[in-house]
Amino acid sequence: xxxxxxxxxxxxxxxxxxxxxxxxxxxxxxxxxxxxxxxxxxxxxxxxxxxxxxxxxxxxxxxxxxxxxxxxxxxxxxxxxxxxxxxxxxxxxxxxxxxxxxxxxxxxxxxxxxxxxxxxxxxxxxxxxxxxxxxxxxxxxxxxxxxxxxxxxxxxxxxxxxxxxxxxxxxxxxxxxxxxxxxxxxxxxxxxxxxxxxxxxxxxxxxxxxxxxxxxxxxxxxxxxxxxxxxxxxxxxxxxx
Numbered sequence: 001x002x003x004x005x006x007x008x009x010x011x012x013x014x015x016x017x018x019x020x021x022x023x024x025x026x027x028x029x030x031x032x033x034x035x036x037x038x039x040x041x042x043x044x045x046x047x048x049x050x051x052x053x054x055x056x057x058x059x060x061x062x063x064x065x066x067x068x069x070x071x072x073x074x075x076x077x078x079x080x081x082x083x084x085x086x087x088x089x090x091x092x093x094x095x096x097x098x099x100x101x102x103x104x105x106x107x108x109x110x111x112x113x114x115x116x117x118x119x120x121x122x123x124x125x126x127x128x129x130x131x132x133x134x135x136x137x138x139x140x141x142x143x144x145x146x147x148x149x150x151x152x153x154x155x156x157x158x159x160x161x162x163x164x165x166x167x168x169x170x171x172x173x174x175x176x177x178x179x180x181x182x183x184x185x186x187x188x189x190x191x192x193x194x195x196x197x198x199x200x201x202x203x204x205x206x207x208x209x210x211x212x213x214x215x216x217x218x219x220x221x222x223x224x225x226x227x228x229x230x231x232x233x234x235x236x237x238x239x240x241x
Contacts (some may be wrong), residue, residue, distance in 0.1 A: 020045060023070035028063035028081070028097060042074030043201065044103040051097045058094035058179070061085055061190075066095055074104060075199050082115075083190035087122065087182040093190075098136055098175040104199035105168035106132075112161045112194045113154040120186020124156040126193045127177045132169040144173070156191070168200065 023039035023046060031039075031049040038047025051063055061083060071078040087093045109130055116124035129136070129151050137143030146169060152162035166172070174195060180188045 025067065025069045028066040028068060028095070031068055031099070032063060032097075038100075039070075041070050041072060041077040042103075044074065044077045044101055044197075044199070046070075046077075046079070046099055046101050049097060049099040051095075052175070054094050054096060055177075055179075058092045061093050061095035061178070061180070063095075063097070072196070074201055076196065077101065077199070078194055078196040081176065081178070081193045081195075083178070083180075085180055086187060086189040087180045088187050089182055089185055091182045093180040094178065096175065096177040098173065100135065100171065100173050101197060102171045104201050105170055106166045106172055106197050106199050107168055108163065108165055108198035109152065109172070109174075110161065110163045110194075110196040110198075111152040111154050112196070113156055113191060114160065114194075115191030116156040116180075116189060117191075118156065118183075118186060118188045121183030122186035122188030123179075123181045123183055124188050124191060125179050125181075126154045128152040128162075128195065129175040129177075130164075130166075131173040132167055133171050135173040136175055146171070146173075154193070172197070 020037060021034075021039045023041050028049065028051070031046075032051065034047065034049065036048050038045050038049075040046070054060055065083055065085060067082045069080040069082065071080060083095070085093050109128070111126060111128045113124065113126050118124060129149070131144035131146050131149040133146030134144045134149075147167060150164050152164060154160055154162055176193065176195065178190070178193055180190050182188055
């Protein structure tokens with residue numbers, strides 16, 4: 001029984017440690033801490049969140065001040081980025097970061113902006129650069145090795161939604177550049193910026209090495225139980241000679 005308990009505990013610990021966590025509401029800082037392993041929305045893995053260098057003359061919006069809310073599932077994963085910072089006179093605030101999403105075949109990317117406000121000539125924008133099948137370089141723009149790349153632009157009150165069709169890659173590298181600009185003499189306040197992807201589900205599923213190992217461990221447990229029961233049956237049996 002002791003051996004069985006140890007085997008069961010090992011199986012539970014391995015499953016816990018090997019599984020990629022489900023994406024939960026957190027901050028950009030907490031998503032950055034997930035590293036290359038990332039988290040999942042349905043069959044999608046979102047990983048490698050990294051803050052990039054700012055545009056000259058802007059002030060950073062701290063990663064801890066941006067709330068990320070995951071929405072949707074395998075065919076419609078979304079990330080909602082929410083911030084409430086206000087840029088006052090002569091202030092321009094910026095958050096620029098990239099991440100990768102992989103899994104099903106992605107057919108469309110959509111960028112929306114809502115909940116922002118401005119006075120005077122203040123302005124709130126979000127620009128998304130994307131790379132199909134490749135990754136960006138250190139500055140978030142160069143180094144795309146995929147078959148296609150492009151950009152989406154939203155500007156509060158001018159264009160609050162932009163959308164592009166994709167060539168069904170299974171990997172996208174994405175950069176978001178959020179700018180909250182007072183325009184010199186006005187003010188501007190952040191809002192909610194949504195990255196939404198449309199995807200076609202995978203038609204086949206190949207078990208990962210971790211899955212094979214879990215199946216093997218499960219089989220070992222079943223064999224162990226059968227042997228334990230057989231041994232117990234022999235011990236309990238009263239033989240008549």
